[in-house]
Amino acid sequence: MTSLDTRQAAQRFADTWQHGWTHHDVAAITALYHDDAVHTSMPFRPRTAANRPSPTTSPGPSPARTTPR
Numbered sequence: 001m002t003s004l005d006t007r008q009a010a011q012r013f014a015d016t017w018q019h020g021w022t023h024h025d026v027a028a029i030t031a032l033y034h035d036d037a038v039h040t041s042m043p044f045r046p047r048t049a050a051n052r053p054s055p056t057t058s059p060g061p062s063p064a065r066t067t068p069r
Helices: 006-022 026-030
Strands: none
Touching (some): 006 026
């Protein structure tokens, strides 16, 4: 195994992510994350029990998102 310093690793991650984003390459971006990773993007909503990801749940819509309004 080769040694890679933190700065190089971070730059490689950022470069790969940016290239994947600009080229609409979902596979390149998802390859950066572990298979069990869960992404949650709710920058303007407070965390609640309903929208907090659980390590034991499978990826997919949360019950809060599937409940009719």
